[in-house]
Each structure stands twice: as C-alpha cells, then as structure tokens.
Amino acid sequence: MTQSKSLGAALVTGASSGIGAVYADRLAARGYDLILAARDQGRLDNLAANLRTEHGVAVEVIRADLTDAADVARLEAKIAADPAVALVVNNAGAALMGGFIDNTPEKIDDLIALNVTAVTRLTHAATRAFVPRGRGTIVNVSSVVGIAHEYGAAVYGATKAFVTYLTQAVAHETAGSGVRLQAVLPGATRTEIWERSGRKLEDLDPARTMDVDELVDAALAGLDAGELITIPSLPDPADWAGYQAARAVLLPNISHAHPAERYGVRALTPA
Template identity: 45%
Template sequence: MSTALITGASAGIGTSYARRLAARGHDLVLVARSTDKLEALAAELRSSHSIKVEVLPADLTDTAQLNVVSDRLRTGSPIDILINNAGDSLPGTFATAQPEALAWLIQLNVTAPTLLASAALAGMLERGEGSIVNIGSAVALLPEYFPGIYSGTKSYILTFSQGLAAEVGPRGIYVQAVLPAATRTAIWARSGVDVASLQNVMEVDDLVDAALVGFDQKEGVTIPPLADAALWDAFQAARHALPPSLANAAPADRYRLKA
C-alpha cells in the first residue's frame, strides 16, 4: 500500500486531497501547523477507510520544523506521493508589503516545496517510482492579474515542476503541477479579498477531483478550469518553438545599435 505526504492538510485543498487519497486506499502523513485539526482529520480517515495516518505538525516557514518534515521524507518509511500543497498569499501589493512578509511568503511558497521535493526525490529515484504534485496557480500564467509576489512564487512552482519532470520523468518519477484558478479557500480572506465578490469560484472538492483525473492521466500540467485544452497546447507549442531562435551568438537585428 502506498503512502502520500500532504502539506497544508488541515484545511481546504489539503484536506480534500487527504480524503480523496484515503478513499483510494493510500496511507497518509498529514502536515500542517494545527495539531488539533490534523488529529481530528486523522481520526476521521482511520475510522472511515481503515488506513494508517501519521500526524506531523509543522510550520514550514520555520527552518527547524521544515527540516523535521524533510527528514521524514528522506529517512522515514517510503513516501510514494508528495503533495506540496501548503501555500499562502499576502494582503496588499508589492509596494506595501513589509520585507519580513515577503521573505515569509517565499519561504512557504518556494523554499519549502523545493526542499521537500528534494528530500522525497532520493528515495523515489532509488525505488524507480514516485509522484510529486506541486499546487501552483493559474496566475502563474497571468501575473498582471494578481498584485504582489504571489504570482511570481506560483510561476516558480510551474517552471520548477516542468524542469523537474524533464529531469526525473525518464527515471520513473511523475511530476504534476496543478494550476487552480479562483477556488473557495481561506487564502482569499488572508489576502484581504471577499470571496463573495468573485465570480466563477470553484469548490475545493471539484478542484481536487479534477486534479486527480489529471494525475491519473499523468498530465504534466493540470489546469482544472480550462475548458479549451487547445489553448494550453498552443501556448506550449509557442514555448517549444523558441529554442532554435534563442541559439544565436549575435544579438537579434532589432537590438543592434544604429549607425
């Protein structure tokens, strides 16, 4: 029986992943700051699905606590699926954010998932199989639509996932980036946005169910609200058309100084 480790498991997307994976028969390691919420969820899932559930309280913005989770991935019993879900946003704009808040968000949205993926990967490569799921955001593709550095951190998650997939995919490791658009989670309140003011907000369970369909299909990038897959295919085709045009030792003519 495989085991999945889920960060941010005490609410929202993380809790939904826990319930869905438990229903599929996976044992779980649940990571979040709230011990009480994790214990309640673990009791529910043990009772409902007769699986093993390990509770690992940790604040991933605290280096020592992040290291505890990394050590669990690196040296504990095998983790077959890593769900890098924990993340957050900040209220206001880049200009109004305090440096300490910016550093905090980068630690949570960028540093933590990177180091946890690194910790999980060694064992996966040794076994020749495993899955890493990184929860990003559709604003990775639309940075103008969201103020501050949130979209930048999620752009990193997308490109990190794509680069990692290119590196370890041939060695049996599946990497999926999930890009939700507006989803009904607590992140909106923490960002200073009233979710009731938004249109076309996806419910968390619908988002996770769609992400798991993409997971089963081994998609590299899953965008649950995107109805027209041809748009993503065209975006990817344009991106993949760039390399030959970038392999030039001389600047393009339009950047040459005029006499």
Template identity: 55%
Template sequence: MSTQPTVLITGASSGIGATYAERFARRGHDLVLVARDKARLDALATRLRDEAKVAVDVLQADLTEPADLAAVEARLRDDARIGILINNAGIAQSGGFLQQSAPGIDQLLSLNVTALTRLAAAVAPRFAQSGSGAIVNVGSVVGFAPEFGMSIYGATKAFVLFLSQGLNLELAPKGVHVQAVLPAATRTEIWGRAGIDVNTLSEVMEVGELVDAALVGFDRRELVTIPPLHVAERWDALDQTRQALLADIRQAHAAERYRAQS
C-alpha cells in the same frame, strides 16, 4: 495497513490539502498530514481512520520554521513507505506590490518557494533510485497572469510551474511522475488569511471539484493540470510556441533590431 504508497500532504488541515487527504484515504492510501494546526489535523486524522480504515500520521510543522521544515524533509528522506508528495502548503498575497512589507515578502517566498522546493529535493533522490513515486506541486493560474495584480504571489507560482517542468525533464526518465496543478480562484481559507473576502470574487470553484479534477490529471499522468481550462488546446498551443522559441533564442549574435544604427 495499506499496500499502496503512503501520501504526505502539506497544508493538510483544511481546503485543498484536507480534500486531497480525503480522496487518497478513499483510495486506500495511508497518509502523513502536515500543517501548523495540530487540533484540526488530529480531528481530520481521526475521521479518516474511522471512515477509510487507513493509517494516518500527524506531523505538526510550520514550514517557514527551519527546524520544522528539516523534520519534514527527514521524514520524506527516511520513510520508504511515502511514495507520493502533495506539495500544497502556501499563502496568498493581500494588496499590490507597493503594499508589501519585508516580513510579508519573506514569508511568501519561504513557504511558496523555499519549503516546496526543499521538500521536493528531499524526496526526489529516493524516488529516482526506486524508479517510482510522484511529486504534485500546487501552483496557480496567477503564475502566468501578471494582469491579476498579485505580483509576488504570482511570481512564486510561476516558479512552481517552471520547477515542475524542469523536474519532469530530469525525473520522468527515472520513473518519477511530476504534476503541476494550477487552480484558479478556489473556495478555501487562503483568501481569508490574506484579508480577502472570497464572496467578492467571481467564478470561484469549489474545492472538491478542484481536487477531483486534479486527480483525473494525476491518473492520466499529466504534467500540467489546469482544472478551470475548458479548451485544453490553448495551453498546448502556448507550450508549443514556447518550445518553438527555443531555437530562436539560441543565437550567438544580437537580433538585427538591437544592433546600433549607422
């Protein structure tokens, strides 16, 4: 049994989640793997137990189903061994806003926003009380790039970034690390599930490279990790500009340009 904190990973049956599981297992962490596909989870768990000699629990759950989501929340609240949450489960958007259906919108919001938020909320009080723990929220660069044409998906990922920044302000003083990981296009099954051929995309990162970079950011205790961003100063400049804006928007009166002309 590992003396390091157990890591609970959502969307762990393939892609980014499965790769996180492999990397943390190599580091000697026990795991709780969460996803819908139990057969794939079981296969991954068996392999990691054999290769890394760590304990691996499988928790089959569809996080868009209230009962399944509640079961994972309970595990996060009650299992004191869990010290890291990797909030990775999510789905992409196929087509523009005009092509979206009501059920499709509900599913996107339910998994990308509601489930992620509720899982973080389930574990945060315990982490804050213990003065330790980490929450990693997997977002996307689409969250600040409406030009990419995935309006609902991008909005959910903008939420993930904002939530992570807000949680950091609240939880960092209590000893809890929060990280938002913002990938660009990465070679995972999320594209096929959205009806998109990943081979038609340009500049696609391999999933191992993405997760390895994210873990470098995790070890450095970064708040925002953008693996494909080569010029880190551009993000720093954007964030500094945003913070400078705060003083400008705390005003009791409308800006001159919005006042009625005499």
C-alpha cells in the same frame, strides 16, 4: 509508519484545511496511508481521527511551520528515511494580496519561504528518494496566477510561476525514471486562503470560483490521466498545448553568440 494497504503513504502539506484536507480525504479513500503536515495540530488531529475511522488507513500527524527551516528539514528527513512515502503533495501555501509596493519585506520573505523554499526542498527530497526506487509521485499545487501577471498579485504569482517551472523542469530531468510529477494550477477556489489574505469569499464572482471538492477531484483525474500540468477550469487542453508550442518556437533563438541585428551592436568576436 505501519502501512494499511499496498499504495504506501502520501505526505500532504497544508492538510488542515481547504485543498489539502480534501486531498487527504481522497487519497485515504484510494487506500493511501497519510502523513499530514500543517501548523494547526488540533485540526490535523481531528482530520486524522476521521480518516482513520472512515477509511481504515494509518495517519500520522506532523506539526510543521513551513516557513521555519528546522520544520522543513524534519519533513525532508521523513521523506528520506521512510520508504513508505510514495506520494508527496506540496499543497501548503498562502497568498499575498495588495500592490507590490504595499507588501512588507517580512511578508514577502514569509511567502517565499512557504510557497517557494519549502516546496523546492520537499520536491528535492522526494526526487532524491524516489528516483533510485524508480517510482513515486510528486504533486505541486501551483496556481493559474503564475501564468497571469495581469492579476495583480506580483509576489504570489511569481512564487506560483516558480512552482510550475520547477515541476516542469524536474519532470523533464527525471523523464523515464518512473517518477511522476504534476503541477496543479487551480483558479479561484472556495477555501480559507481568501479570508486569510484579507479578501472576502463573497466578493468573488461565483461563476469563476470553484468548489474545493470539484477542484481536487479534477486534479486527481488529471494525475490519473498522466497530465504534467492540470488546469481544472480549462475546457480545451489544446489551449495549453498551443501556449507550449508558442514557447517552443522561441527556443532555437534564445541564446546566440551575438545580439539580434535590431540592437545594432557591433560583433566583437566571430560567431
């Protein structure tokens, strides 16, 4: 694609509404050219026209259903082939409400394809493209539900736990390469995701539900600050650091030659 300014292009998945549409706006305002992907071509075209007019950036629209392997492969190929792509925002996602036993196998498969497989494949494509260049940024939109299994959305939460873990693990593996990763963990945010998954926005506690513009502005401030994990609602970042510190206490003891004494298992091999 033709570049307007020097930042390169940002590929934003799920840009047709909600968090992704605001990312598209904010990144265009920063001077990124855009590649917008989602299923709803009409909405993407409208957004693209507005952003070209308002911000003078180049915008390409790619209609893609990210539950479809061929469409995911087209985006992977785009990331691999277009050296202008400097930022990938894996934002497209859906929720699956209701109890685990009420979720159908088909809905579970679709959710995992969208929230896990597509995010993994596009993160992989971006990492492969960016590491040899020594630069590039990957933003994965996860969720606080991924650290809160008590919230009662087993499959959705598990997909988001995956996204957060993937982001942390790839950031660890590529540390020092010049490539940046960030996982954004929104809490409840006023977007269409609620209606799409059968919940009414009006039923949410307004005191615990964030405006989508504020959410994205905070996420970008977190990115600018170099955060790997951004939880826009969290007042004190020391709370997250404490969570990580508690996890670090476990690490020296999570793999030994013999089970812990309390299991009463007789050692068969010497330690």
